[in-house]
Amino acid sequence: MFTPLVTSLIIDGPITDSRAHALAIPDHGTVGAAFTFRGIVRRAEPSPAHPATLRDLLALDYETYDPMASRELLALATETAAAHHLTAIHVLHSRGRIAVGETSFVLHVLAPHRAEALAATASFIDALKARVPIWKRPVWAT
């Protein structure tokens, strides 16, 4: 057994392709599945006044409660790695204004098999939305 590689970071602004692609894959020879999830800002969200109607967005403003958000993000990543026997997990989340089409969240999971990687991804995102103190505020187009 080896200790999983765990990293997490909250950055100002969108997550660029180069930053997302720079996430490390450890050379243990045990990685059989690498799964990357990207959260991207959609063009439309339900209108607060009329939830059945979609309203156009310009961007989302992400607010974090620091340093608690960073601590919870790292703790969640560490717990997820242990619970799903991951080889590595890397998390990036944005703070500030993220425009439509830009990436606000990247989760990179490496595991011996795909089942662990997919299960870890789903459980991490569910827990993120319940536990890590990050909020988003819509910036409406009109």
Add this chain to the structure above:
Amino acid sequence: MKLEVLIFGAAALAARSGRLSVDVPHPATAADVLAALEAQHPSLAFALKPPATPRLAVNHAYVPPTQPVTPADELALITLLGGG
């Protein structure tokens, strides 16, 4: 005693502030603070009642409802999260 509570997101928008005061008994617990927020700031009801799942953070860590709190602590209402 009077305590200050940090608030964020939609709750802060509704309250038009990122910080609110509450009057609580002395000594007070985390549960007392959540109850005082609901009683003394009706604009936050949507963030304090189901389906919202409000929790209080004390000094940047979640605490159980029975946790004692004092004016020296940094208190934050954590509810209606939107990460991801």
